[in-house]
Amino acid sequence: MKTSWGYTAWLAVSGFACVAITIFAASAYVTLDMSQSRPPLHGAVHYGLLVAHIFTGTVAVLAGVSQFWPGLRARHPRVHRVTGRVYFAAVLPSSVLGVVCAQLSLAGLASSAPLTVLSVLWFVSAVYGLKTARRRQFGEHRIWMIRGFALTGAAITGRLWGLALGAVMPDGDGLLIFATANWLSLVVNLLVAEWWIQSRGYTRTLPSVALRPSISSKSAQSSASVA
Template sequence: MAVSGAVCVAITIFAASAYVTLDMSQARPALHGPVHYGLLVAHVFTGTVAILTGVSQFWPGLRARHPRVHRVMGRVYFGAVLPSSLLGLVCAQLSLYGLATSGPLTVLSALWFVSAVQGLRTARQRRFGEHRIWMIRGFALTGAAVTGRLWGLALGALVSPADEAAGLLVFATANWLSFVVNLLVAEWWIQSRGYARTLPSAAVSPSISSRSAQSSASVA
């Protein structure tokens, strides 16, 4: 976990460094103009905060010894993910590379927003078992910013830099793999650790008796 966290932080800082100077010529994707660049910068920096604070949420010692710090960092995490996911959704629609690249980024941003809402809602309701599950899923999506670059480097090494069509295919494939593989690993982790089995039965699915009671109440 420590090594993974350090890698996430290092790659995130490196990727965000291109936007620190606010020089539009340093932007990695093609842009429509200054407004598009401003939205992208806001997305990058809120996403950076989400990754840096999200890593701390999986530090067992912090949760155990400093629960108040854990809660504060969690609020900062949600305060970064919610706007960053919405900004990502907007930036995906502005992509100049077509549906092949905007499609996966749209799906990723939507899932990222939903996971954050669910994580925040279950925490506020003190349903901490479900909160843990949604945080694992949510951070798997947050980490797509890191794994997407790794997939891009791995797949890019297989094609010629001069082949624009192949480069676009690599970009689109890396965008899908960045979060689909992460979510599969997250679900494997949730199931292998038995996190879902420890939830109250009502949190997984309503029991027959509860459904019957609800039906009786609705008829009455």
């Protein structure tokens, strides 16, 4: 499929925004100063888990952005594979740490529920993305990577939703705004990903089950050959 200039420009702008927002969000944790933590903490262990989650999540964003750059897979397949491995090596632990940090949240279920769902789906998408790549099922791999990066980017769009909701409801409850922003980032990102998959026709390029010989047809062919 030919890549248009508009598509390339959109990828460049959105990729730059993802990287910039991610680095800004992670900058508060570079000094390892617990007083700079944005969510309230149980203690040092909670902070350590949060920092590990943020660090691996940042790596996942930086590695994931490169996976969608046009021509990288075709012109530099080795770079594509290496950054893909880095992406999976970051997502798998970060998603598990995300579940743990969500359960430790001091804000209660309203805060932990969307983060837990997001982290679990993020882990599942990475597992299927890795599995399809190892099986060389590249059509399925592309679809799972799109879904997975949509979930990776939920940490970024969640902040944008939070700013938008805060501007609309300046006197609104902070916890409600935070929970709503996280749910919106999760659901909207997945809906956009599925729209993108369907609009680009990626599902139409998958091997059809109807084209694969069934057990009965194989048996019939075996019987015919014996006869």
